[in-house]
Amino acid sequence: MKSQIASVAVLAGAVLLAGCSKEGDLVVQQGVGIQALRSVCPAVGVPDYTGDVTLFRGESRTADAIDVTAAITNVRSTCNDTGDQVYSSATFDVLASRMDTTSARTVEIPYYSTVMRGGSSVVAKRIGTVTVNFAAGEARAQGSGTAAAYVDRAAATIPADIRERITRRRRAGDQSAAIDPLTEPDVRAAIARASFELLIGFQLTDEQLQYNATR
Structure with a gap:
C-alpha cells in the first residue's frame, strides 16, 4: 500500500530526522556517507486515496449529485518509546x-487506523467513526478522530549485526566505502521488518476508493 506520510519522510525504511537519539534508535554517521536517525516510533500517515470521501445522493455519481465531502487533515502524533512496548497515538481533524444547508444535520463517517509492518503486512486494524455536526444554514463543519498503536520495541529494533554493518565507519579509498549498505538486499529486508507505520484513512467502499483513484 502506497502511503503519503504526514509527519516524517521515509527512505528505505530509515527515517531522516534532526535531533538527539535515544536508546534503541539507529544513528548513521559514516566518514563518506550520510547521517541519519531512525526511531523505533512508527511513522504516522494517510495512505493515498483514503484521505477524503465523497457521499452522493441517489445512484448518480455526477457533480450535481454530491451530498457531502470530507477530508482528513491536521494529523498530529506523539510517541512514548521509553518501555518495551512503544506507544504511538495520533489525532486528526x-x-x-x-450542498444542502436547509436544516441541522449530523453525519457519521467511518475511518480506520492500521499498523503496518514492512510496508505490506497488517499487524492490527481498528474501525472508528468521526461525527460531524452541521448547524442549520451552515455548509461547513469539523469533526475529530484519534488513533493509537502499540509496537514491540524488540520488533522495531534493527538486529545488532545489521546495525554494525550500517554504522561501520568507512573512509574514502576503502573498498567498502564504494558500497552503500542500505542498498544490500539483506540490510534492506532487515530494516523493512523493523519498520512500522500507523496509517489513518476513511473506511471506504470499493466504489468510493475507485472514485478517489480515478477522478
Missing part, C-alpha cells in the same frame, strides 16, 4: 462540507 475532518473538514466536511455539504
